[in-house]
Amino acid sequence: MNKKEFVKAFAPATVANVCCGFDVLGFALEQPGDEVWALKTHEPGIVISAIEGITGLSADPEENVIGVVAQKMLTDLQVEHGLELQLHKGMPVGSGLGSSAASSAAAAFAVNEVLGQPFTTAELVTYAMEGERKASGSAHADNVAPSLLGGFVLVRDYEPLDLVPLGVPAALYCTIVYPQIELKTSLARSILKKEIPLKKSIRQWGNLAALMAGLLRADYGLIGRSLHDEIFEPERSVLIPLFKQAKEAALSSGALGCGISGSGPSIFALSASEETAEQVKVAFEKVYAESGIALKTYVSQVPEQGARLVEQSILQTAQA
Numbered sequence: 179m180n181k182k183e184f185v186k187a188f189a190p191a192t193v194a195n196v197c198c199g200f201d202v203l204g205f206a207l208e209q210p211g212d213e214v215w216a217l218k219t220h221e222p223g224i225v226i227s228a229i230e231g232i233t234g235l236s237a238d239p240e241e242n243v244i245g246v247v248a249q250k251m252l253t254d255l256q257v258e259h260g261l262e263l264q265l266h267k268g269m270p271v272g273s274g275l276g277s278s279a280a281s282s283a284a285a286a287f288a289v290n291e292v293l294g295q296p297f298t299t300a301e302l303v304t305y306a307m308e309g310e311r312k313a314s315g316s317a318h319a320d321n322v323a324p325s326l327l328g329g330f331v332l333v334r335d336y337e338p339l340d341l342v343p344l345g346v347p348a349a350l351y352c353t354i355v356y357p358q359i360e361l362k363t364s365l366a367r368s369i370l371k372k373e374i375p376l377k378k379s380i381r382q383w384g385n386l387a388a389l390m391a392g393l394l395r396a397d398y399g400l401i402g403r404s405l406h407d408e409i410f411e412p413e414r415s416v417l418i419p420l421f422k423q424a425k426e427a428a429l430s431s432g433a434l435g436c437g438i439s440g441s442g443p444s445i446f447a448l449s450a451s452e453e454t455a456e457q458v459k460v461a462f463e464k465v466y467a468e469s470g471i472a473l474k475t476y477v478s479q480v481p482e483q484g485a486r487l488v489e490q491s492i493l494q495t496a497q498a
């Protein structure tokens with residue numbers, strides 16, 4: 179087995195909830211994403227020696243999600259050596275694009291590689307969920323699972339974790355608009371009502387089940403009819419400037435559906451062609467043009483692959 183002493187891993191941004199799948203459904207984007215470098219050290223413990231691409235994140239391994247994830251993996255394996263980690267953020271925090279999840283997933287992936295792959299992908303998801311617990315107080319998997327596995331991933335249950343990777347219809351494209359205000363997931367979760375009326379619940383699980391069928395059959399009409407959220411979107415969309423206008427613009431430009439990406443403020447729209455997805459991007463930009471709000475937009479397919487190795491150095495080779 180090759181012993182990797184240094185690795186660099188990439189994990190992509192993700193769209194969680196996908197309208198009707200609150201906390202149980204998400205999909206990966208091609209870009210943006212985060213990179214984590216992991217280097218084996220002789221001294222025990224974890225050191226985060228650099229954070230690039232963003233300011234204001236703590237380099238304390240007990241505070242930064244990459245340190246939390248890596249420490250739990252080292253502790254569970256009872257290894258004696260330590261790790262030096264570096265984080266390169268490709269997206270801001272509080273964007274609704276699974277920023278903390280991408281860092282956590284990249285950390286879990288990189289550390290697993292440097293340790294000789296002792297963990298399964300499903301186990302990496304549970305480690306990355308510890309980063310989510312640290313970041314938002316809730317260990318949800320709907321961002322970390324697609325960030326690690328790629329594609330669409332359904333979380334059938336949390337106890338125990340039961341992940342269902344789903345197919346990706348070939349012509350499906352996602353457009354993202356990120357109005358650059360910070361919206362903390364913890365805040366966006368704290369405003370949610372704890373009880374859901376039966377009538378709305380019935381509609382939600384009808385839509386979620388139909389969305390699964392639509393994805394598996396590549397039935398774009400069914401996907402479009404299923405992308406609704408009458409429970410959380412009304413409560414959260416008030417926190418997102420021009421949400422209603424952006425959604426209307428996406429739908430009139432031909433998007434199959436549109437909703438809040440994760441806990442916002444990013445908004446996503448799914449389309450059945452790249453051309454439509456580009457038109458939706460233009461429509462989003464028009465909506466925000468005179469608002470004075472800085473924007474980032476992305477058009478992406480849903481990649482089948484999630485976290486991956488970007489670079490490695492193999493300093494020692496031994497027989498398995």
Ligand code: HSE
Pocket residue numbers: 194195200201202276318320321363366367440441
């Ligand atoms: N399912 C989570 C939420 C995703 O909506 O709060 C955000 O990370």
